[in-house]
Amino acid sequence: MILDEATSSVDTRTEVLIQEAMNALQQERTSFVVAHRLSTIRKADQIVVVNHGKIIETGNHESLMNQKGFYAALYNSQFAGN
Structure with a gap:
């Protein structure tokens, strides 16, 4: 899975929802995430x-x-x- 700036244009509440969905989708998968918001990649x-x-x-x-x-x-x- 490749995600390029998946949360770049959203508010904080929406970012949390997207991050929760991404966490579920990334289970047992290799993922490449391009991010400027470091909260998005902290658990990588x-x-x-x-x-x-x-x-x-x-x-x-x-x-x-x-x-x-x-x-x-x-x-x-x-x-x-x-």
Whole structure:
């Protein structure tokens, strides 16, 4: 399954509903999810961070946050104050 910005143009309530549906559909399947809203990919087994067409970081959410690199900075900027 390939999902490209599945929640990019929706409000927060709709995003939650879409995320719940995506979680159900992704069970036992390989999925590629393109997302700028990092809440969409937080539970992914593997996250690949691409910047200017190059892979710059890989890992799961926890490992990427521990690296304190590009992903962590972007995640923190999206969720500052939450």
